[in-house]
Amino acid sequence: MNDRTLSVPGIVYGGDYNPEQWPEEVWAEDVRLMREAGVNMVSVGIFSWALLEPSEGVFDFSRTDRILGLLHENGIAVDLATPTAAPPAWFFRAHPEALPADRDGRTLSYGSRQTFCPSSPAYRTAALKITAALAERYASHPAVTMWHVHNEYGCHNAACYCDTSAESFRRWLRARYGDDLAALNHAWGTAFWSQWYYAWDEILPPRATGAVPNPTHQLDWRRFCSDELLSLYTAERDVLREAAPAIPATTNFMVMHNFDALDYWRWAPELDVVANDHYLMSADPESQIDVALSGDVMRSLAGGPWLLMEHSTGAVNWQPVNRAKTPGELRRNALAHVAHGADGICYFQWRAAKAGAEQWHSAMLPHAGTDSRIWQDVVRLGADLRALAEVRGSGGTAELAVVWDWDARWALEFPSQPSGELRFQDLVRAWYEPLWRAGVAVDFVRPDADLSAYKAVLVPSLYLVDDAGAANLTGFAEAGGTLAVGFHSGMADENSHVRLGGYPGAFREALGVRTDELFPLLPGERVALSGGGTGSLWSERVRPAGAEVVTSYTDGPLAGVPAVTRHAYGAGSAWYLATLPDAETLAGLLGRIREEAGVAAGRAAPKGxxxxxxxxxxxxxxxxxxxxxxxxxxxxxxxxxxxxxxxxxxxxxxxxxxxxxxxxxxxxxx
CATH class of the missing domain: 2.60.40.1180 (Golgi alpha-mannosidase II)
Structure with a gap:
């Protein structure tokens, strides 16, 4: 850990504060109500570039000076943002080449946010210039407690397919493959479909084509896009760190539902404070499980407590139907995040906007004002968080880990897999849910993580794994741990090349099974399992090679073939689930697996x-x-x-x- 820690005492409470949206006479009321609610930190300036730099090289900090002074006078700390997520119109008029292009080659226009190419030299120069100006002016300001770099990297421009991005992608590839084009051709398997490259300049981003693009090309592209945005973060952070070495820096991750653009295992070590944005999906009938899963991933990324930078008091504005939270849900959500490791609870935003794209997004101070249930809940939550001040800094208690890997997630969901129905996060949640219901503490780990603290390691989905990661996981079982692996795992190496000799590839020996053919199931199709229950999504022709059969298919073309196996491996055991059992059956299997490992259920509590x-x-x-x-x-x-x-x-x-x-x-x- 670094020595740049957040100095706000107790549990952080606040949200995005955008006073530029309101007349200055409103500001005094804002800080009075913040004090009433118990707010102790707000993020300022996230989308204020156009006001801070009204024309190129001309800065106006007068408004920010007054805002920071007012907040400091009222004992409210500031998480001061670099406004680089939303360049102003004058920038794009001067540098139209900085606009992003989509897969079809269309140049997108400015007029919203994050409408820039991450590889644009002009954007990088302008972003670092405004960052340096902010750092110079506010590095010693007593209100500034943390730097908020950018906002939600990759939310809208995770990938740009323009020629500038193509050049940057080629530079990234040359570094990855040691400037050895033959090594790239081997890694990408370009002998297939006459894709062999004879010059680096022939390589393009995976733009729209008439057929399925090369999977390793796509995989390296996803890695590049994540790294390219990370380089923007570290560039801004380094400018801030040089000006104010003791002030921590953060940016807000998005570990929630289906955002998968960035490899946060690579990002997390670069942040002084690891932070997240989390929003509920209205269509999820048990969104509290996603709150818990997201929180556990964040605690694992941070290696301890983390900061919830954004969530909502009520409805959001960007789903097909944006539902309000039910009575008490605001409080339950917030304190569930704290339970799963958050040392700070912040919202988007402080005061609900009356204009703009997010005018129907809820806020701490809603359109209805203080005569509202949301405001009453916000004030009550502030009192709760003050009462929980001593919880800050406490950690987790997990003896069980779940493997989570962005490379494997990306590769699984590329086209031309045996089944297009497989979704990484859905598979992880299916395994996580019964653990949540049983009150079992869970950490998330990389395939190559130190596993010595755990009794059981679960691998719901790990299509792609390199040799070191596979050896680490199987070595855990061999040394006495309990390993459980889900179907279609270990199938490909780090280049997304299929591992030959039978499935499940890298885990075949440890699992004591061999599969020669896959039988993925159609949407809605189920197969019966011995002992009751059914399987969905997947089946395969498994042949035991030392493993004992726990459950078999009892109907369909694989009737009598093993569906779940257990293999004594070294001093431990390795289980294989060659289908996705129904929720009750899966809960029973995972209960048996963790009990074998000595991982007990949590304290007895009623359902829900x-x-x-x-x-x-x-x-x-x-x-x-x-x-x-x-x-x-x-x-x-x-x-x-x-x-x-x-x-x-x-x-x-x-x-x-x-x-x-x-x-x-x-x-x-x-």
């Missing part, structure tokens, strides 16, 4: 009640969150204290319907 533990230096913090709305009683240690109420708890904490309790349990060893 989430129990999460954060571990402090001398106490555990037990979060009990009733998502089901029926109330709950959960056992806790005698002599505990419920922090939100300040009341002692002796043996059982009672949670009212739809409510939350956070109990401090002193550990016997403390």
């Amino acid at each position: 009640v989430e129990v999460v533990v954060r571990r402090g230096a001398d106490a555990d913090y037990v979060f009990v969150i009733d998502h089901a709305g029926a109330g709950a009683e959960v056992s806790v240690a005698a002599g505990s204290v419920e922090l939100l109420s300040g009341k002692p708890v002796d043996g059982v904490v009672v949670v009212a319907p739809g409510e939350i309790a956070v109990v401090r349990e002193r550990r016997a060893s403390a």
Whole structure:
């Protein structure tokens, strides 16, 4: 860890503050209400480039000077942003070549946000210039507690297919392959379809073509796009760090639903404070599971506590139907993020906009003002977070890890797979959900991570894995751990080349099975399994090669063929799930697997009640969150204290319907 830490005491509480959207006479009311709500930090200036630099090289910081002064006078810290996510119109009129192009070759226009080519030299120069000007002016300002670099990298321009991007892509490839074009041709398998390259200049981004593009070309392109945006982040961060070495820098990740543009394992080490934006999907009937999954991924990326930079008090504005949150949901969501490692809770945005593209996005101070349920909930949450100040810095308790890998995710979802129905995050969530219901703490890990702290490692989906990652995972089982691998894993190497000799490729020996042919299932199709239950999405002709059969298919073309196996491997065991069992059957299998590993379920709680533990230096913090709305009683240690109420708890904490309790349990060893 670095020594640049966020100095705001307790749990951070606030959101994006955009006072430029309002007359200056509103600002005093803003800070008065922030104090009433318990806000202690706001992000300022995220989309203010056009106001800070009204013409090239001409800066106007007068408004920001007044805003930062007002906030500091009222004891509110500032997360000061570089405004580089939204270049002004004058920039694009001067540099039209900086506009991005899509896969079809169309140049996109300015008029929204992130309408720039990430490889544009003109954009980089202008972005670093405004960043340097901000750093020079505010590096020693007493309000500035953190730098907020850019905003949601890759949200709208994760890839640009213009000629400038093509040149940058070729430079990236030359570095990756040691300037050896033969090595690239081998890695990409260009002997197929006469794709062999004889000169670097022949290589283009994977633009729209008449047939399926080369999968390794696409994979390297995704890696390049992630790295190209990361280079923009580090360039701005370094300018800020030179001006203010002690002030931490962050940017906001988007570990939520289906955003997959960036490899955050590569990004996280570059951030002083790891932060995330998370929004619920209205169509998800149990979005609280996504909150938990996202939080666990973030805690794993950060290696400890993290900051929730954005979420919503109510409805968002960008889904087909944008539903409001139900009574109590604002509070449950926020405290669930804290339960899963967040040391800060922030929203987009402070005051709901009356104009612009996000005018129907909820905010801490809604259109209805203070006479609203949202405002009442915001004030209550502020009091809750003050009561939880001591939770800050506490960590997780996981003995079980789930493998998560962006390369494997990208490669799985490229065209021409055996099934177009496979979605990485859906498969991970299918395995995660029964663990969540059982109250099992989960960390997420890279394939090559140190696994020594875990008793069980689950691999729901890892289509692509290099030799080192595969050896690390199988070595975990050989050394005494319990490994469980999902179908279509280990099939390809780091170049997305199929591993020969039978499936599941890299894991064949450790799993003690061999498959010679795949039988993916049609949408809605199911196969019956011995012992009850069904499988969906996938089946394959598995032949045991040392493994014992746990479950078999009982109908269809593979009747009698193993569907789930277990193999004693070294001092441990390796399980293989060659289909996606229904939720109940999968829960039973994962329960058996983790019990074999010695990973116990969490504390007993009614269905729909989430129990999460954060571990402090001398106490555990037990979060009990009733998502089901029926109330709950959960056992806790005698002599505990419920922090939100300040009341002692002796043996059982009672949670009212739809409510939350956070109990401090002193550990016997403390």
